[in-house]
Amino acid sequence: GENVEQHPSTLSVQEGDSAVIKCTYSDSASNYFPWYKQELGKRPQLIIDIRSNVGEKKDQRIAVTLNKTAKHFSLHITETQPEDSAVYFCAASINYGQNFVFGPGTRLSVLP
Amino acid sequence: DAGVIQSPRHEVTEMGQEVTLRCKPISGHDYLFWYRQTMMRGLELLIYFNNNVPIDDSGMPEDRFSAKMPNASFSTLKIQPSEPRDSAVYFCASSPPGYGEIYNEQFFGPGTRLTVL
Secondary structure, three states: OOOEEEEOOEEEEEOOOOEEEEEEEOOOOOOEEEEEEEOOOOOOEEEEEEEOOOOEEEEOOEEEEEEOOOOEEEEEEOOOOHHHOEEEEEEEEOOOOOOOEEOOOEEEEEEO | OOOOEEEOOEEEEOOOOOEEEEEEOOOOOOEEEEEEEEOOOEEEEEEEEEOOEEEEOOOOOOOOEEEEEEEOOEEEEEEOOOOHHHOEEEEEEEEOOOOOOOOOOOEEOOOEEEEEO
16 A cells, blocks of 8 residues: 655754655555645644646745655745744545545744 | 534543544535544544445554444544543544546544543
8 A cells, every 4th residue: 555754754944944844655656645734733734735747836935846756745845934833744645635645744843 | 614523522531431433524525534643653544435435444443443424414433442542633534526636635623632541
């Protein structure tokens, strides 16, 4: 089955700096890659996603890149703010989101 | 819409007791997912339903766990008997119908924090 790895497990950055979180997946049939943000004590919420036929997608300060050949995808957050502090989960799906395999998560801390 | 609703929000029980977690998906969503979240194992998919039918229950840890979806607006996850290692946050999520390459966001409920003593 699908296996998703995520690095780093924790990340601290200064406010205003960029943050990058990387994920790899094992199943070449995976075709949908969402990223979820989970604030402390809250539910996971989708922040951005990318399909296998797209190499990059941006939404304001957030971008995701996908390298299908290498089977890895990354989340980029620019101009980080304290409210970006949370746990970020990547996921992969082989059937367009009907079931996900989540990575273990990255705890991002944005220091003022 | 109120979003995905879960109850109870917190449950504390003693080992050996039966625990029932409840979920009401967003109206119109025909996929429903149950996840378990722990520090050690992260977010694990336990089971998911499509149109009230269980599609994949390979994530259910053992026979002590069972899930049902008697209708489109209600699902339960039952643990009997409960054990301390079942302590976790259990999330329910739902997503709209998907057709072909239409992918869909999963909307999570607030979760149920289960503590088994």
